[in-house]
Amino acid sequence: MIPTIVIVGRPNVGKSTLFNRLTRSRDAIVADMPGLTRDRHYGRGRIGYKSYIVVDTGGLEPVTPEGVMQVMAQQTLLAIDEADAIVFMVDGRQGLTTQDRGIADQLRKTGRKVWLVVNKAEGMQPATVSAEFHELALGDPLAISAAHGEGVGDLAELITTGFPDRPEVEEDDDTAPEKRPRIAIVGRPNVGKSTLVNSLLGEERVVVFDQPGTTRDSIYIDFERAGQNYTLIDTAGVRRRGNVTDAIEKFSVIKTLQAIEDANVVVLVLDARDQVVDQDAHIAGYIVEAGRALVVALNKWDGLRPEQRESAKHSLERTLTFIDYAPIHYISALAGTGIKGLLEAVERAYRAAMVKLPTPRLTRALEAAIARQAPPRGGAFRPKMRYAHQGGSNPPRIIIHGTGLTRVPASYRRYLEHFFRDAFELMGTPLKIEFRQGQNPYDKRRDRR
Ligand SMILES: Nc1nc2c(ncn2[C@@H]2O[C@H](COP(=O)(O)OP(=O)(O)OP(=O)(O)O)[C@@H](O)[C@H]2O)c(=O)[nH]1
Ligand SMILES: [Mg+2]
Incomplete structure (x- = not known):
């Protein structure tokens, strides 16, 4: 943690x-x-x-x-x-x-x-x-x-001094024994997190809800659904087993942020019967900042009139404009509708977050991106991008090597991000694009030829 x-x-x-x-x-x-x-x-x-x-x-x-x-x-x-x-x-x-x-x-x-x-x-x-x-x-x-x-x-x-070392990104570790997605369910109190957890776990859940613990512990729950294993990080703070929907949710921002850090995919639960408020946007902002894959679940979708649905969609789009990578799912945790689709989106987002992209494929995509639209000149220079390799996962970090790269504008970086996202079908995860200047061994080998 x-x-x-x-x-x-x-x-x-x-x-x-x-x-x-x-x-x-x-x-x-x-x-x-x-x-x-x-x-x-x-x-x-x-x-x-x-x-x-x-x-x-x-x-x-x-x-x-x-x-x-x-x-x-x-x-x-x-x-x-x-x-x-x-x-x-x-x-x-x-x-x-x-x-x-x-x-x-x-x-x-x-x-x-x-x-x-x-x-x-x-x-x-x-x-x-x-x-x-x-x-x-x-x-x-x-x-x-x-x-x-x-x-x-x-x-x-x-x-x-006493804090544990934590890698900034997950380096390529094919040896990792656990390949099960860690999903954090986060959101304000009362949006339906506990109900969603319940709905995901189904009837046969083997969960210790009443384990004592300090307020800062989130509950980690392993479960299986449709042959796939997941770990759920429950921040809902449910204390008692049984009627989960009636339990009072204890909201701790720190616990929420820690769960986000620890997850591969975050499900941000919002209440369709309520306005999307600043606190939702702040949590979403933190998820982006942490580079986590994200699926938005607009909950309590059941029984809403068409105009209420329209208004909920607008409220969401207005407030969360900055998240262009997260799919939005309209669900009812209580009725159990949309849950399958939500889990599929989580699965896709997980695969995207953990994707492994070989250097030749990345470099080919980079070349295609440049061929379609070259980076603008910065002063006398035109930035020259030579090749790309992957620096890590969760989120995928794409490192582009070349010269004059300090002059690449943010808009072009976004263009590249979208290009890579489309090329490799990376739904649900942010991408980190980094530029690295200077010589590289790859070039030297080429020169010698
Ligand atoms: N001289 C000096 N001024 C400082 C220093 N650190 C902060 N200040 C000034 O002190 C004032 C208050 O700084 P803040 O960081 O806003 O203080 P704060 O504790 O966050 O205040 P609240 O949020 O209102 O509780 C500002 O005018 C800062 O520029 C410092 O190291 N030296
Ligand atoms: Mg202050």
Whole structure:
């Protein structure tokens, strides 16, 4: 499970500034997805081989009339509870305040390890600026400047020391014993996730729903349907066996994000009787950012009048414009309609996400794409693309080698993505297109001939 770093602290100490530093990404998928909706409270980050989720708790809570957060409220406490690392940020220029003491008291009560970070310390002696914060009794304060990036790298190294190494993409591992798709069922509370899980598992489910566990555990369920094996990652938080539809769903954003990270294919469940809202779009944005294959299930489709169906479709298209790769399925989890089609789409998306494309085939497709439409000149240069190879799966990463590639515009990258998608029938998965400059052995061999 991907670890989570939660940043807490009173307003204006610089939490969002640190969040931006820790989540800065030059991800090709994200850069090229116009209109992508991202929730700036939750982000993904990476340092070396360590990947993590970062939560910025500033703004998680409704602001009180006085505009101050007296105590940490529900969402923040939940995030702390589910965090693997807690960063408590104070302001080195303002010094220690009553509110800092209040937050420190609450943090100490959790009994958890807390990284006490003194921000805005640029141009100051670390020892001097940190001195007064020792009294918070949360260990040695670490002086940083989030705005200037000073000490941020060291802080990130320190925090992530115990985190597991996680490959960014699944490298080609034909030896992997398990070839069963891992499917995460995600969505807001009450959209019908639990009912869908139930419907997928059918009658003979052998599931321990009532296994105790902390809130951050998702439930992994192996099941077989029509001769095919799957693992379901259930984020619905159903606690009791039996009447699943009546159970109360506990919604945890962190758990949802972790399940997305751990899946090959995500089924995003939406409620056709409700507007598609920002929270849906934020989850969808995260799925795209994580590069996961996606199938959208518009649930509760049964018994809707034609105009309601039209309106639901429009609401969906308006909000999720940025997802052009995901098939949409209209289902009724309760009536069990559309489930077969949904699973087939999951299967297709899984195959697409895990596809293996040999270099000659990729290079031929690249040549065909260029023949149909060459990349535009950038200044005096025309980018020259020589060959393509696959760098990984889940999502498929296509690496294009050549010269002048820094000048390839985002629109051309999208053109290539669509071309490859059509050529190899890659439905349901994002594609990562990366450019790599310079010499390669392939060229040398050619020159010698
Ligand atoms: N001098 C200095 N200013 C900083 C630093 N980090 C952040 N700031 C400034 O402090 C102000 C608040 O920063 P934010 O990152 O928005 O603070 P926040 O904790 O997210 O605030 P809330 O979300 O309202 O709780 C901004 O004007 C930042 O530019 C720093 O390292 N040094
Ligand atoms: Mg903020």
